[in-house]
Amino acid sequence: MQDELALAICAQLEPRIRISDIQLGASLKSTPAWRMWQEGWYRLFVDAPQPRPERSLKLFRDALELEPDCPLAHAGLFIVISTSLLWGGMGPQAIVEARQHVERASKQLPAGNATVMYALGMLSFVGGDSLETVIDYVGAAVDQEPSNPMYHGILGYLPAHVGRIREGLDRCLYAMRLSPRDSREPLLCYMLGNAYIAAGEYQRGIESFNRCPRFSEVDFVWLMVAYGHHCLGDFRRARESLSRIETPRSRSFYEGSLRYRLWLSHPDELKLPFIKFLTEHLFRRDA
Template sequence: MADGSFRQRLAAILAADMAGYSRLMAGDEKATVAALDSARSVFRTHIEVHHGRVIDMAGDSVLAVFDTATGAVAAALAAQEGLAAIVADVPADRRMRFRIGVHLGDVMEKTDGTVYGDGVNIAARLEGLAEPGGITVSDAVQGAVRGRVSATFIDQGEQNVKNIPHPVRAFRIQAGDLTFPSSRAVGAEPGIAVPDKPSIAVLPFSVLSEDSRIGFLADGLAEDVIALLARVAGFLLISRASSFVFRDRDANISQIARQLGVRYIVEGSVRPMGDQVRVSTQLTEAETGRVLWSGRFESKRDETADLQDDIARGIISELEPELTRAEIALIRRQRPENVDAWGCYRQALGAIALKGWNEDAIAEARSQLQRAVEIDPTFGLARAQFALLTAIGRNTGLIPGSSILESDAIEAAEQAMLLDEGSSEVLGYAGCALADLGHHDRGAEILQRSLEIDPSNAQAHVALGATHALLGQLDAGIERMRYGMRISPRDRRLGFWGWALAVFLLRAGRAEAALQEARTSAGRDSRLHLARVLEAAALQSLGRSDEARDALAAARHIRAVLTLNEVALSHGRRIAKQIEPLWQGG
């Protein structure tokens, strides 16, 4: 050490390791390696955003160093949230989950950046004490972040760990019980502040049957309750896209409520009883766990369409007695009777969720939607989704543009609205498709109608905000987009929406905000090359060319066939011209 090759300093160490790596590799080696690459990207993004430095990512482990315990804990929380998002659609037995340990202590740092010492070893031992998907920290970390993190620390007592001569006191961070303001900068906030006005989320109803038709009925009832509650003034209602993320999730009511930022939770179950269907539902005050109201409804299977009216009345009468005078209009959504059509529709959505935004995924999704319409020509939602994916594919360069393609998309959107003009979801997708194809005024009009039907439709809010921005109303459009993302905080589309928001922020001259949003987007979806392109453009605007070059390299690593012409198509000619020197330099 006399030669100056080492220096001793205080640092926070984050150590992470994958649970069940050998089992996953044995089951599907190729898929596991691909998932591990995605996980590493999530870690790298959140470590860098929180001013940390990756030391090593050998095998299935991650080691990083931070100047502060606050940064290390923020990165750990955001990483776990991001990792959970990318495996949401993966079967439970194939999900990649990491344990994370964080310690604050002395380390020896070499001139090449590597670190050694008990500080590193203790972090690794704490990681071993964590649950899969969890975080365990030392007493030093817990003390350092006290007052800066509103969270529950579960004292695990003093632990005797390997190769450490003294016991280490450990604390487990209570999952789902966290509010970390600084992590909101990267968009992966584990907890969301509960608003002042009544806020509510309707969870997917449990299905107590193997009959797939009962499953579709259960989802339909929950969706209709959401639509009915959205018509009542005074409520902040969480979008279906976020609340339905918690299907089959191992979390209690209070944890779910904190993650969604709501006071009340509606849950229920559907059980077949011969030719009858029994629906049980209850309203729970999340903070206390007290059941405020419960109801049981029975009906013949062919008379279930009116059940949601009674359920919604019971919920509203308990939350706001004065609202019982309001007429609760029955919202009937047209759904295809053919289960196969729904199967194709869901496979279409799954293609994007599992494969990301690329030519193959778009082609598969469009093919499945076309098949759904062939099976059931009255399936308006499938037509609207087809129109939207076609428009997005064209605008991002994933589908070659042509007048025939545009005509097909417009026809699909118009047919969808004729078939199901009362569906907020159909109007939201169709209106967005038309706006994306250049019919901004008509698209905005349709999106407004969508929100009149269902004010909680997050997709319609985001699309309307983007349309306003395209019409030159940048500030209003940006705020509308932010609102849509706020009311659906667990939405799987947040990565894509965040990229679009970042584009408009950069156009508005708000480069720092655009950079923050682009990095958030990349953290939410590590396969989204568009976010990395926008990150490069924002960094270049800020004069940080070296970082911009790295971000562009990351985009081209994700999408090897990316071209400047494609960037001009997806981001605009100005951004393409801005990053051209980086392209040539790379």
């Protein structure tokens, strides 16, 4: 308990810009580039989550125009692009650019840098690698920054999907206890909601998702809420949740995600009826 209290205090007091990053920023030739990097990260967390975080994307690109070798801007731009890939704001062709940025950042930042480890994990995730590989990268980021609630939340989200449900749920709850209750909170609620769904605690999962209304533009939130309602037999609310998805991706994308990336411990007996329901109420609504 004492160790947990100490980490919670560190998370509460954690500076927005860490000392190592300040030193890197101070070494840049362009002060405006450094400021753009700072604002890019700020906007990534403060702006409402959206499929394509335009303001952060522009700030990181502008920083690289001024300072093409800025490793933090390369890492930041990669994370924005990978976030857009996850939320559907960019197509799969963007992964080529994402890989270039993370490779530049990993060559210039110190070995084992937490931001790079997280970025490599994201690259593995959007690239379709084994979730265990992603877990290894994010675990390395946690080792470097044990008071970072975001990394803990993601490290809970991933094991919950591969069947290590109790481990994942406990880690997500721990991340919530570490959280300073700032702009990162919605993403932590998203991670926790996924872990509850994995554990079969559907109502708690839905309640957790409902605590992050800033994610209203993200299709996966409504897909997951609909799945929770469907598992509870509340088909009316499941339909209502699917109706909140304004720009659906392809049926094959959702089916592949549900069957091979999300909640792998859930049997087809749960997933296949929902995929059929999804087809009927999401892809035929405009027919």
